[in-house]
Amino acid sequence: MIRLVALMIAFVCIVPALxxxxxxxxxxxxxxxxxTKYGRVIIRLRPELAPKHAERIKMLARxxxxxxxxxxxxxxxxxxxxxDGERGDGTGKSKYPDLPAEFSKVPFTRGVVGMAxxxxxxxxxxxxxxxxxxxxxxxxxxxxxxxxxxxxxxxxRIKKGSSANNGAVTDPDRIVRMExxxxxx
Numbered sequence: 048m049i050r051l052v053a054l055m056i057a058f059v060c061i062v063p064a065l066x067x068x069x070x071x072x073x074x075x076x077x078x079x080x081x082x083t084k085y086g087r088v089i090i091r092l093r094p095e096l097a098p099k100h101a102e103r104i105k106m107l108a109r110x111x112x113x114x115x116x117x118x119x120x121x122x123x124x125x126x127x128x129x130x131d132g133e134r135g136d137g138t139g140k141s142k143y144p145d146l147p148a149e150f151s152k153v154p155f156t157r158g159v160v161g162m163a164x165x166x167x168x169x170x171x172x173x174x175x176x177x178x179x180x181x182x183x184x185x186x187x188x189x190x191x192x193x194x195x196x197x198x199x200x201x202x203x204r205i206k207k208g209s210s211a212n213n214g215a216v217t218d219p220d221r222i223v224r225m226e227x228x229x230x231x232x
Contacts, residue, residue, distance in 0.1 A: 069228055070197060077101065078228035079108060079193070083205070083220060088177075088198035089228075090160055093191060097149035100162050100171060100192040105227050107132070107141055107173055113225035121207045122214035125182060128163055129222060130174035137215075140172035148190055155185040158195040177202050 069075055070089065079090040094101040107113060112132040119137045120128040133139030148168040155161060155178050163174035171190055179202070195202065208214035 073196065073228070075229035075231075076227065077105075079104065079225060080228055080231055081113075081198075081225045082223045083201055084223060085204045085220075086198060086201045088201050089196050090193045091196045092193040093153075096151045096153060097162070097190045097192045099146050100149055100190050103141075103143065103146060103173070104175065104192060106143075108225045108227050109230065111224075112141055112173065113222050115221050115223070116225075117216070117219035117221045118205045119216055119219055120176075120214040121205055121216050121219070122179075122210065123207050124180050125214070126161075126176040126178050127202055127205050128174060128176040128214070130163065132173060137174070140174070143172065145170045145172050146190075150187050150189070151191050152187070153191040154181070154183065155189070155191070156181045158199050159191055160193040160195065161185065162190040162192050164189065179203070 069078060073091055077092040077094055079092060081088040081090060092101040092104060113130060116129050116132040117135045118127050118129045119131055119135060131137055131139040153159065157178055157180050159178045161176050162171035163176050164171040175192060177195060206216055206220045208216040
């Protein structure tokens with residue numbers, strides 16, 4: 048109950064900040080608003096790089112799958128992972144089948160959004176991560192689905208996990224709401 052009240056207060060506090068217009072040059076059909084208690088993150092999806100993954104993110108956002116999903120794995124200097132709207136601990140996924148890899152030559156640098164997966168390259172489903180910094184070892188090994196165009200300072204504030212526990216976060220920050228910009232009211 049306390050968590051629900053805190054979530055409602057956070058939502059009421061960030062609503063005025065969320066009324067900002069879409070930055071110029073962004074396609075509202077391929078732009079995601081990811082709202083947290085710290086503010087809004089705007090993500091430009093890259094369907095030209097990863098059409099199936101971009102479509103999956105939009106579909107799940109429209110189904111509210113990501114609403115209240117935790118940032119369950121956050122490693123300082125590396126990345127913040129979220130998107131487990133099923134279990135919330137990094138072991139869940141959507142009801143849809145896993146996606147085949149859509150690797151590209153785009154490097155994993157600060158603000159890049161990649162699809163999380165298990166050991167199989169063709170196991171991405173719903174979870175994604177936002178890079179804090181450059182990590183060349185991920186290049187060509189994970190699908191790049193987009194990039195943060197506004198709000199990296201919000202991601203920088205997300206509660207960090209324990210490096211001793213692979214970034215697992217106790218009492219993690221959460222996505223308040225995630226939606227496709229074209230659907231925003």
